[in-house]
Amino acid sequence: MATSGSRDFTLDVADIIEEAYERCGLELRTGYEADTARRSLNLMFADWANRGVNLWTVKLGTLSLVSGTATYALSDTIADLLEVVVRRSGTDFEVQRISRGEYQNQPNKTTTGRPSSFYFNRQTTPEINLWPTPENNTDELRYYYVQRIEDADSLVNDVDAPFRFLPCMAAGLAYYLAVKRSPDRVQLLKSIYEEEFQRAADEDEDRVPLKLTPSISYLRV
Incomplete structure (x- = not known):
């Protein structure tokens, strides 16, 4: 039997x-059960912002x-700033x-010049x-920022995350709901969730070589 040929599975x-x-x-x-689950899903998205940088939320401004x-003043959808340059x-x-x-x-904060530092x-x-x-008035600030994950406002909304995060999303929401409705499964579902999230987070990173530069500033001969 032939394979499906499709690669667009989502939830x-x-x-x-x-x-x-x-x-x-x-x-x-x-x-009500749907509403309380949707609220828990949005709370989980807020927690994901506290766990580190999710690459799909990094945008250029x-x-x-x-x-x-x-x-x-910046947009209230900006959770954090990463790299910043002046062009x-x-x-x-x-x-x-x-x-x-x-x-x-x-x-002297009124000193003028080309900006070299910023406080967020x-x-x-x-x-x-x-x-x-x-x-x-001609310089331009260009910055990569972490954008808030979009809210789950409606049951028919697609989720604002790549497919590789769907397993940990389902596992995480199950854990959140177990705290409310199935306390006997909390520890099991929490363990599954943390394992799924760690696997997804490990995959969600830049693939660049690690470069180490030794410091010899304190080397004594």
Whole structure:
């Protein structure tokens, strides 16, 4: 018999919820059970943001800089910033991340120039603070950022994750539901979930060679 030839298997929110309930030894019967499962799914997505960088959520953003303006409000869908550069006349210059304390201790925050450092203020509506303060209106800030995973607002929504995360998504939601409905299965489902998540997270990384540069700054001869 011939193979299917298709490679588009996915699950929508309703499918994930049904699979999770079955793993709990339960059957989805009421609208409330669907709503509480959808809420748990969104809470799990929030937890995934705390577990590290999920590559499919990394996006490229740009920001036109304004002379004399050091602080810029960013979208509330941005969970974190990764690499940041200033593009000037077609050339990119690295902008290094600094802490709140390091930014606060800058003696003259009104100094103008090409920004070389930034402080990311992780508020509900995040802000980026640049130093030195931009000196022209032609530089562009280009940054990779971590975007929030899209909410599961409806049962017919597709989930905002690649297919390789579907197993740990179903396992994770089953664990979350077991806490509410099947306490006798909590430990088993938690163990399965953590194993599935670790496997997916290990796969979800850049495949680049590791380079180690020895430091000889303290070498004594």
